[in-house]
Amino acid sequence: MNKRGIIEDMVAFLVAFVILSVIFLVLLIAITIPFFGQQAELSLVFDEDTGSKVCQQNLLSYLKATDSSGREFAKQIIFADKDASLRENLVIETEKFFENYKRGIELRNRWFIQSSKNNVNFFTAGELVTYEPKDSCSQYIPGLAGEKILVTLGVEY
Amino acid sequence: MAMNKRGTFLVYLAIVFIILIGFSAIFLKNFAIKEVFVKVGDKEANMLSTYSEAEAVREYIKQSAEIAAAKAAKKANIKTGANCFADQQINLIDLQSEFKNYLDLYKSPRQDTLITLQESKLEAFIEADKILITGRGEDILITSDKDKFEYSAVSDFKEDLTCSEYETYYGLLA
DSSP states (O other): OOHHHHHHHHHHHHHHHHHHHHHHHHHHHHHHSTTTSOOOEEEEEESOOSSHHHHHHHHHHHHHSBOTTSOBHHHHHHHHHHOGGGHHHHHHHHHHHHHHOOOSSOOOOEEEEEEEETTEEEEEEESOOOOOGGGEEEEEEEOTTSSEEEEEEEEEO | OOOOHHHHHHHHHHHHHHHHHHHHHHHHHHHSOOEEEEEEOHHHHHHHHHHHHHHHHHHHHHHHHHHHHHHHHHHTTOOOSTTTTTTOOOOHHHHHHHHHHHHHHOOOSSTTEEEEOOOEEEEEEEOSSEEEEEEEESOEEEEETTTTEEEEEOOOEEEEEEHHHHHHHHHHOO
């Protein structure tokens, strides 16, 4: 290859290099700006999306709250287990509690509360008939006869 | 053999096309909608779980202590009425034994959470109109294999059994 041929090759290489650089730059900009390339859809998945922890707090608040006689609902349930005459009043008081209970944005639409001992229900309140298991929560309270009572809250958010 | 000018240019052109195709592929890949899931709030959710569990257990313990005190008072033949506990005594062993029975029964309703209750030492302070029960014990241990957390909650508590509450217990206790 003569001297002129070498220079022509070098020029051709430089031209190709410049063209490549320009293409690279254009593509880089096209990739970066959202107008050309659609950005990724980012979905944030919260660890707790079932509502059960909200339900749990709701249930605890209910059990610790006092009714109009100043007695805690947990105790009223313990007593209602042994005295059927207390159950009617407990339903009224429970409905009153859930009517008034508000924490932040009110998300709860309908609710259902049930107390059972040895898988036998002895007290129910609320209008919700069925609920998803993920939207329910339970808590044990001690019974007078040395057993435990399971209180379950079902919520429709 | 040395290439002529056209041959050299074609080689560069081929390189340009290959690179163009490569960049186009990257561009097209980037153009496709990507969905990225980011899970957040694990620690916060676990913290809420343990808080709820601790609250729930403490409530159970306090109620158990009150029932245990009512049972011990009834066993000690204490009658109801105003100032029902004046000059009365209850057997601390009965109180502790009843209380322990309740603690032994407890487990979390949430299957993935394990609650380890340590033995609590109860003390009862009898006043004329109430029994004040205080509990002091090792921390309650709350663990979850599923969510991978371990948390200790203070188990100390105070609970009152007033004469009016005792009256209700008295009527309902067998």
